[in-house]
Amino acid sequence: MSSPTPSKLSAASSRETILARIREALRVPAPPPHVIDRTLVDVPHRSDPSTADPRSGFPALQVLPADAGRPWLPDGGDTPEERLAILTDNLEKLRAEVHRCRDVAHAAETIADLARAASWQRVAWHHDALVADVVRALSCETCQVDGPSGSDKELLESCQAGITSCELLVAQTGSILVDSRRSGGRGLSILPHVHLVVARVDQVVGTLGDALALTKQRHGGQLPSMLSFITGPSRTGDIERILVLGAHGPKELHVILVG
Amino acid sequence: MTTLQHNAASGSKESGKKLPSADSQAGPVPPKRQFLQDAAAHVADIGHRSFVRSALGGYYKSRDAQKARYRDWEHARDAASLAKWSAVNRLDELLEQFAANFEGRGGKVHWAANAHDAREIILELVRQAGARAIIKSKCMTSEEIHLNAALEEEGYGVVESDLGEFIQQLRGEPPYHFVFPCMHVRREEISRLFEDNLGTAPTDSPEELTMIARRHMRRLYVEADVGITGANFLVAETGQISITENEGNARLTAALPRMHIALVGIEKVVANLDDLSILLPMLATAGAGQPMTCYNTLYGGPRQEGECDGPHEMHVVLLDNHRSAILADPEQRDSLHCIRCGACLNVCPIFKNVGGFTYGTTYQGPIGSVITPHLRGLADWNHLSGASSLCGACSDACPVRIDIHHHLLHNRRNAARTSPSRLERLGHRLFVTAATRPWLFRTAGWMARQSMGLARRLKPPLVREWLASRDLPTAPRETFRAAWQRRSRAAGARRPEKGVSSASSREST
Numbered sequence: 180m181s182s183p184t185p186s187k188l189s190a191a192s193s194r195e196t197i198l199a200r201i202r203e204a205l206r207v208p209a210p211p212p213h214v215i216d217r218t219l220v221d222v223p224h225r226s227d228p229s230t231a232d233p234r235s236g237f238p239a240l241q242v243l244p245a246d247a248g249r250p251w252l253p254d255g256g257d258t259p260e261e262r263l264a265i266l267t268d269n270l271e272k273l274r275a276e277v278h279r280c281r282d283v284a285h286a287a288e289t290i291a292d293l294a295r296a297a298s299w300q301r302v303a304w305h306h307d308a309l310v311a312d313v314v315r316a317l318s319c320e321t322c323q324v325d326g327p328s329g330s331d332k333e334l335l336e337s338c339q340a341g342i343t344s345c346e347l348l349v350a351q352t353g354s355i356l357v358d359s360r361r362s363g364g365r366g367l368s369i370l371p372h373v374h375l376v377v378a379r380v381d382q383v384v385g386t387l388g389d390a391l392a393l394t395k396q397r398h399g400g401q402l403p404s405m406l407s408f409i410t411g412p413s414r415t416g417d418i419e420r421i422l423v424l425g426a427h428g429p430k431e432l433h434v435i436l437v438g
Numbered sequence: 439m440t441t442l443q444h445n446a447a448s449g450s451k452e453s454g455k456k457l458p459s460a461d462s463q464a465g466p467v468p469p470k471r472q473f474l475q476d477a478a479a480h481v482a483d484i485g486h487r488s489f490v491r492s493a494l495g496g497y498y499k500s501r502d503a504q505k506a507r508y509r510d511w512e513h514a515r516d517a518a519s520l521a522k523w524s525a526v527n528r529l530d531e532l533l534e535q536f537a538a539n540f541e542g543r544g545g546k547v548h549w550a551a552n553a554h555d556a557r558e559i560i561l562e563l564v565r566q567a568g569a570r571a572i573i574k575s576k577c578m579t580s581e582e583i584h585l586n587a588a589l590e591e592e593g594y595g596v597v598e599s600d601l602g603e604f605i606q607q608l609r610g611e612p613p614y615h616f617v618f619p620c621m622h623v624r625r626e627e628i629s630r631l632f633e634d635n636l637g638t639a640p641t642d643s644p645e646e647l648t649m650i651a652r653r654h655m656r657r658l659y660v661e662a663d664v665g666i667t668g669a670n671f672l673v674a675e676t677g678q679i680s681i682t683e684n685e686g687n688a689r690l691t692a693a694l695p696r697m698h699i700a701l702v703g704i705e706k707v708v709a710n711l712d713d714l715s716i717l718l719p720m721l722a723t724a725g726a727g728q729p730m731t732c733y734n735t736l737y738g739g740p741r742q743e744g745e746c747d748g749p750h751e752m753h754v755v756l757l758d759n760h761r762s763a764i765l766a767d768p769e770q771r772d773s774l775h776c777i778r779c780g781a782c783l784n785v786c787p788i789f790k791n792v793g794g795f796t797y798g799t800t801y802q803g804p805i806g807s808v809i810t811p812h813l814r815g816l817a818d819w820n821h822l823s824g825a826s827s828l829c830g831a832c833s834d835a836c837p838v839r840i841d842i843h844h845h846l847l848h849n850r851r852n853a854a855r856t857s858p859s860r861l862e863r864l865g866h867r868l869f870v871t872a873a874t875r876p877w878l879f880r881t882a883g884w885m886a887r888q889s890m891g892l893a894r895r896l897k898p899p900l901v902r903e904w905l906a907s908r909d910l911p912t913a914p915r916e917t918f919r920a921a922w923q924r925r926s927r928a929a930g931a932r933r934p935e936k937g938v939s940s941a942s943s944r945e946s947t
């Protein structure tokens with residue numbers, strides 16, 4: 180079973196070897212899976228309607244219409260009010276804390292209260308209009324990860340909390356989408372013990388499919404190097420399958436919804 | 439190094455017993471004998487079985503609750519299985535598309551035909567990085583190629599950051615379950631393990647134990663030069679990899695070190711983000727009863743201009759390692775649709791009784807029994823296809839509708855074709871002879887009925903083994919045919935049921 184061991188690995192040749200094996204293997208087609216809804220298999224090809232895949236003779240391979248899961252996956256709500264209600268409900272079930280705030284001043288006050296109650300000494304943040312407004316109200320030390328001196332992971336590790344904006348919130352799953360370009364890089368939303376997200380209610384979308392489609396549209400071909408859907412505070416069930424929050428990422432997740 | 443190829447773990451039996459490290463016992467005990475021994479030991483360990491069952495109890499409840507939130511789970515399974523089918527059946531195209539897009543974003547793709555090549559590629563990258571400390575997040579492909587042993591042999595320290603994997607690393611054991619690596623370990627054992635290895639105070643609180651690991655690991659993330667992860671999906675359209683995790687350790691592993699290496703099986707590719715948006719929630723629901731796993735993260739290359747942190751280099755190692763052999767079997771090609779949610783293990787009566795180590799494979803449970811013969815050879819691993827009651831619970835649980843239990847039958851058939859057992863063939867020939875001759879069938883049936891009680895008492899060889907874990911039912915006093923005739927006679931003067939009774943004579947017991 181074990182293969183011969185080339186002394187020097189030739190990158191190009193292993194690429195060709197693998198692709199050749201795959202092409203050879205795929206010469207014999209495999210039928211579509213047994214699905215209960217045959218219309219799914221028969222939907223026209225998205226990019227090339229009405230033709231079967233010339234190689235396999237089976238229905239064209241790209242069988243799923245855009246957002247095919249939408250009618251069957253959990254509901255994301257049809258109106259902004261419904262979406263907000265579903266989101267809030269999901270977040271609470273996930274043990275995230277939701278704070279509804281009238282305006283930015285109210286949000287700043289809420290965060291300052293949290294900081295006082297937990298006596299945070301150092302809080303990390305990133306450049307963003309909404310975040311800057313709330314950070315100004317804090318009396319503890321603050322450090323900006325995307326400031327002129329760059330991000331310092333030692334310093335970030337010593338922060339009790341990180342405050343970020345987010346790209347979107349997903350009602351369907353109770354997720355928050357952060358990215359590495361506009362939500363403070365990769366470390367800010369994961370390394371500090373508490374993660375606070377400041378968002379506007381109009382950032383809520385229905386489904387995961389909506390969120391990904393919108394993200395693609397926003398960034399065009401230039402997606403940030405990281406897109407992360409955060410669904411509740413970090414957790415583990417590795418010890419006797421008992422739920423514990425705060426495994427490696429934030430133990431607390433606060434979602435401050437403005438508007 | 440060469441011995442690393444074949445054996446994940448000649449598993450230990452009882453809970454708590456230390457296992458020799460992955461490769462040390464590959465030789466002497468053939469996998470089948472090992473399986474039978476370990477299975478027997480496990481089945482006898484009632485305490486362990488009930489512990490595993492109760493650990494899974496919460497899973498069933500939350501999974502059902504989450505499934506109920508789907509507007510139609512069965513249709514969602516259709517969509518998920520088609521998404522994977524359409525990807526796997528044009529794997530060449532999508533992999534090339536993925537590689538081009540990922541490299542266009544500044545990442546580097548490496549192709550590894552087998553385990554050896556994958557290890558060499560990663561070792562070379564780690565050398566180039568001048569790494570002193572390596573942190574890893576959960577990655578089953580690295581178990582498959584025995585990466586940790588290879589890195590350690592070269593003098594690199596590797597730390598598993600996923601809590602379950604960390605515990606297993608300290609115990610010197612491979613994962614027990616490919617999603618819940620240490621579900622068989624009791625909290626007292628973990629407390630003692632941490633006491634011995636980390637010098638912490640004993641505790642019986644899962645919360646406190648988790649915090650010990652959290653505190654221990656934080657420095658390591660900051661200090662590591664290289665982070666190694668797996669990936670759950672490769673998105674061809676955008677050139678991103680997608681990682682699903684609950685703890686945040688993969689996020690940290692891909693955020694802080696200078697270099698990020700992801701080792702990913704070639705079958706993980708999906709066409710686009712739309713398809714991913716179906717698969718992510720289903721993976722979470724089927725795998726752990728969650729609406730969505732805590733962190734689902736897409737990485738497309740290293741840090742970009744204008745981003746304040748992240749690795750300077752990102753490498754994806756695409757691993758074939760016999761996957762193309764599965765691809766070449768159109769009948770079982772769909773076993774490559776697997777998204778490794780672990781649902782089939784959680785519902786499998788065999789898994790729950792024999793435990794994860796008994797399989798002796800990287801991938802345990804029903805799906806492991808399907809693919810391991812392809813990965814390591816049918817001759818040595820066919821016995822796994824017998825480790826099934828064919829109840830079909832696995833196929834029902836599978837979010838991408840893999841016909842798992844039929845594939846176990848296919849493996850049995852293939853094994854019989856390649857190396858037919860003489861005894862089995864003789865048995866079949868005798869059966870056919872008897873079944874086509876009613877007088878012989880009756881006589882044989884009569885003899886069997888007479889000897890059943892005797893067999894139970896005397897336990898002759900052959901039968902003894904069978905009886906070790908089963909009861910022999912008491913023989914009925916009369917055959918079905920005789921009972922039917924008596925009944926028809928009793929029904930009396932009504933129409934004589936000629937047709938029926940002559941049909942039944944052919945199929946009577």
Ligand code: SF4
Pocket residue numbers: 724775776777778779780781782783805832835836837838839840842
């Ligand atoms: S075979 Fe299906 S149920 Fe089993 S792990 Fe794979 S996807 Fe999950």
